[in-house]
Amino acid sequence: MNKIILNKGKDKAAWQLHPWIFSGAIARVSETLQNGDIASVYNHDDxxxxxxxxxxxxxxxxxLLEWDPRKEINESWWRDRLQRAVKNRLHLLNEKNNTVRLVFAEADFLPGLIADKYGDYISIQVHAAGMERIKSILVDELNLLLKPKGIYERSDLKSREYEGLPDDNGLRSGETPPAFVDIIENGILYQVNIVEGQKSGFYCDQRDNRYITAKYAKDKKVLDCFCYSGGFTLNAFRENASSVTSVDSSALAIETLKQNIELNGYDSSKHVAVQSDVNKYLRELGEQGEKFDLIILDPPKYAPSRSTLEKASRAYKDLNRRGLMLLNSGGLLATFSCSGAMDIDTFKQVIAWAALDAGKEIQFIYQYCQPEDHPVRASFNEGEYLKGLLVRVL
Incomplete structure (x- = not known):
């Protein structure tokens, strides 16, 4: 077995089961060690x-994968880990929900692997060199466990560049997904584009938050920003929102959203779909004197790392300031951050600053989090990326 020796004093996090060792913590490695290899990690005292x-x-x-020296990282080990991850999600699949995250990387002791089930298909993402090597084993095990019509890979992540890996998209097993795959979430029908859509095709991490937020939408005028294929919009219509305006910069997202409105039989006359930069559109709404009862802000990741947190905080503050200024008295803002570098306390402070700049008094009435198929491993706080706040304007 190849061997890695850590510098003195650089082993504390590893002993505490944190799965990452940074390059600066390594004293030396075996000469035969190649990228993607499995190695035994030792502290300075061997x-x-x-x-x-x-x-x-x-x-x-x-x-890091396994702390028990009696175990061997072989094909059986990989299959067992994948089986455990899938088993822990099976109870989430039912007649009202056939979409779930099957594997959440480090949280499931499978760093570098994301697997999502969308109806009859599975979408995978691989962003670690070691995981790339055993990808065929994982695909085979997913076939054995769930018997999908097809498994499609969407490994076009920025993180692959940091691993020295090129983009790698394509069919890995079975049938190529159609242009739109039919799925159901919270009893609502969606068409998902696995091959060309964002990320792995859909954002199932907001499943619970869509359901919760929609409970406040009855008879309300709703603005759904960064709507993508319409998760919050469709849930709001299910709860009888009086109208919904949905905004996204992607033409494909807007077109998919319109199809999803029709698919569920909702009244399109109550819906306005806008392809636009969200910040630009919020400015225009402010100039027009528009007001809403419920606004959803679910932007992309503004802070990919701690070094970008200050700049991201300013972007979050400006976005939320614009949103708060468009709310009626008593109106609600459901605002989210998917930046792992921003913790919930920092996010609360940013929203408080946004309210101050907007001249609004607010209350935090609910705190959102990621769902159970996106678990947070106790030794890996970095896995807690999605947080949100439901804010009432007084």
Missing amino acids: EFIAYGMYNNQSRVAVR
Whole structure:
């Protein structure tokens, strides 16, 4: 087995089961060690800590997998880990929901792997060199466990560049997904574009939050920003919103949303779909004196790292300031951040600053989080990326 020795004093996090070892923590490695190899990790005193996947091109040089020295990282180990991850989600699949995240990378001890079930198809993303090597094993096990019509890979993530990996999209098993795959979430029908849509095709991490937010939409005038294929919009119509305006910069997202409105039989006369930059559109609404009862702000990741947090905080503040200024008295703002670098306390402070600049008094009345198929591992706080606040304007 290849061996990695850590610098003195750089082993604390690894002993505490944190799955990442950064390149600066490594003293030396075996000469035979290649990127993607499994290696035994030892501290400065030559004590075994864990097994992990190595990659000298990545800032996260080792992704730890197993702390029990009696175990062997072989095909059976990989299959067992995947089986456990899938088993923990099966109860979420029913007649009202056939979409779920099957594997959430480090949270499931499978760093570098995302797998999502969309109806009869599975979409996977691989963003670690070691996981790339055993991808065929994982695809085979997913076939055995769930027997999907097809497994399609969408590995076009920025993180692959940091791992020294090129983009890799394509069919890995079975049938190529059609242009639009039919799924159901919260009893609502969607058409999902796995091959060309954003991320792996859909944002199932907002499943619970869509349902919760929609409970406030009855008879309300709703504005859904960064709407993508309409998750919050469709849930609002299910709860009898009086009208919904949906905004996204993507033409494909807007077209898919319109199809989803029709698919569910909702009244399109109560819906306005706008392809626009959200910040620009919010400014225009403010100039027109428009007001809403419920606004959803679900932007993309503004803070991919801690080094960008200050700039991202300003962007979040400006976005939310514009949203708050468009709300009627007593109106609600459901605002989200999917930036792992921004914790909930910082996010609350940003929203408080936004309210101050907007001249609004607010209350935080609910705190959103990611659903159970996106679990947070106790030793890996970085996995807690999605947070949100339901804000009432007084």
